[in-house]
Amino acid sequence: MRQHLLSDGASELSYEIREIVKKATVIKNLGQEIFWENIGDPIQKHHVLPEWIRAVIADLALQNDTYSYCPSKGILETREFLAERTNALNKVRITQDDICFFNGLGDAIAKVYQYITPTSRVIGPSPAYSTHSSAEAAHASHEPLTYTLDPNNKWYPDLDDLYNKVKYNPNVVGILIINPDNPTGMVYPLDTLKRIVAIAREFNLFLVCDEIYLNITYNGARAYALAEVIEDVPGIAMRGISKELPWPGARCGWMEYYNRDKDADFNRLCQAIDNAKMIEVCSTKLPQLAIPKILGDPRFKIYREETNQKIGKRSRIISDILSTVPELTFNETFGAFYNTIIFRMGALRSNQKIKIQDSRIKTLVEEWTSMEMPLDKRFVYYLLGAKGVCVVPISSFCSELQGFRVTLLEEDEATLIKTFTSIRDGIVEYLGS
Numbered sequence: 001m002r003q004h005l006l007s008d009g010a011s012e013l014s015y016e017i018r019e020i021v022k023k024a025t026v027i028k029n030l031g032q033e034i035f036w037e038n039i040g041d042p043i044q045k046h047h048v049l050p051e052w053i054r055a056v057i058a059d060l061a062l063q064n065d066t067y068s069y070c071p072s073k074g075i076l077e078t079r080e081f082l083a084e085r086t087n088a089l090n091k092v093r094i095t096q097d098d099i100c101f102f103n104g105l106g107d108a109i110a111k112v113y114q115y116i117t118p119t120s121r122v123i124g125p126s127p128a129y130s131t132h133s134s135a136e137a138a139h140a141s142h143e144p145l146t147y148t149l150d151p152n153n154k155w156y157p158d159l160d161d162l163y164n165k166v167k168y169n170p171n172v173v174g175i176l177i178i179n180p181d182n183p184t185g186m187v188y189p190l191d192t193l194k195r196i197v198a199i200a201r202e203f204n205l206f207l208v209c210d211e212i213y214l215n216i217t218y219n220g221a222r223a224y225a226l227a228e229v230i231e232d233v234p235g236i237a238m239r240g241i242s243k244e245l246p247w248p249g250a251r252c253g254w255m256e257y258y259n260r261d262k263d264a265d266f267n268r269l270c271q272a273i274d275n276a277k278m279i280e281v282c283s284t285k286l287p288q289l290a291i292p293k294i295l296g297d298p299r300f301k302i303y304r305e306e307t308n309q310k311i312g313k314r315s316r317i318i319s320d321i322l323s324t325v326p327e328l329t330f331n332e333t334f335g336a337f338y339n340t341i342i343f344r345m346g347a348l349r350s351n352q353k354i355k356i357q358d359s360r361i362k363t364l365v366e367e368w369t370s371m372e373m374p375l376d377k378r379f380v381y382y383l384l385g386a387k388g389v390c391v392v393p394i395s396s397f398c399s400e401l402q403g404f405r406v407t408l409l410e411e412d413e414a415t416l417i418k419t420f421t422s423i424r425d426g427i428v429e430y431l432g433s
């Protein structure tokens with residue numbers, strides 16, 4: 001008999017944001033129109049990139065040199081451009097050597113935890129963005145280790161919970177921050193970030209800060225970069241263009257390493273991550289070539305601000321529709337483009353329903369929900385079958401809360417209002433049944 005094929009950590013890999021698509025596709029094939037609220041892809045939700053951005057990319061695509069490999073850590077001029085932007089904050093200092101490119105942050109996330117000793121843990125927020133929590137848990141062959149984001153306090157992190165978990169768990173070597181946060185839309189206040197840096201300093205930890213939404217803030221908020229607060233603590237900022245450009249199909253993101261010179265062990269981790277990229281040769285080149293041309297263009301800032309304002313406006317439309325339901329805990333959002341809405345304790349039961357007109361879809365949903373599952377997932381299946389709205393249950397974000405995540409991305413206002421009115425009507429009928 002051969003040895004086991006699969007590592008223990010493999011069972012930690014799950015991604016409900018895409019899993020739910022399988023169920024929605026079955027329903028779609030039965031003739032139900034689907035409103036996709038599961039994934040953070042602005043292009044899928046009718047966002048059109050400005051023509052000047054597409055022209056920059058088209059021009060690069062016409063140049064023969066674009067088609068070769070590039071250096072393993074990424075194109076030198078692009079890394080210099082990015083290092084300069086971070087140095088302009090006048091806090092930490094980095095060079096192009098402190099930057100490494102990846103095939104999207106998905107690739108960067110897979111690598112950052114992989115080379116840490118299996119018994120060492122990086123504690124992250126709950127609700128958790130599953131790409132981080134799954135990758136970290138798979139590296140440790142253990143369930144994710146989390147600190148609480150509190151829905152009753154604007155989704156801010158519970159710093160006492162974080163402090164105690166770090167203090168009493170000597171295996172913790174790092175803290176993950178996602179700022180602005182997916183799935184809650186919360187933006188970390190400056191003081192909170194400073195306190196997390198202080199915890200890292202006290203316990204000799206490193207920080208990982210996923211900043212893929214750093215420049216997506218609205219409703220008066222601004223997100224502070226890790227580089228602005230980290231001082232002398234070692235840390236990694238993760239940045240990308242999937243959301244801010246947005247160009248998710250480019251598969252392009254990068255890490256910035258801060259204070260490598262202050263911690264030899266941390267420096268070795270950064271070196272291992274660079275080497276992991278080297279054995280793959282390099283990451284996608286065309287988007288790297290485009291970055292200085294697009295992010296360095298004065299039109300980009302204006303375009304980003306206008307796009308953020310539109311996200312803010314949609315956040316208020318959604319708030320007007322959903323915040324009136326008394327059985328929900330609803331928080332205003334300030335960054336990224338998601339909202340996580342929580343059912344108050346006891347609101348969900350295992351016998352609630354929404355009327356489903358099509359008997360074939362009704363049979364299917366009844367079959368799916370006959371299995372043992374979290375109560376919010378049961379609600380999500382009914383909403384999908386009855387209203388065709390595809391959201392993600394919050395129990396699949398490593399959380400004991402019951403709720404669901406939506407996006408703030410639908411650019412067609414009539415569709416946005418229709419979708420969120422359907423969600424509200426679905427909730428009211430489900431809870432009242």
Ligand SMILES: Cc1ncc(COP(=O)(O)O)c(C=O)c1O
Nearest residue numbers: 040104105106182212240242253
């Ligand atoms: C917080 C966060 N980090 C990383 C990613 C993945 O980004 P990429 O498209 O660069 O792989 C996402 C995608 O939704 C995200 O929400």
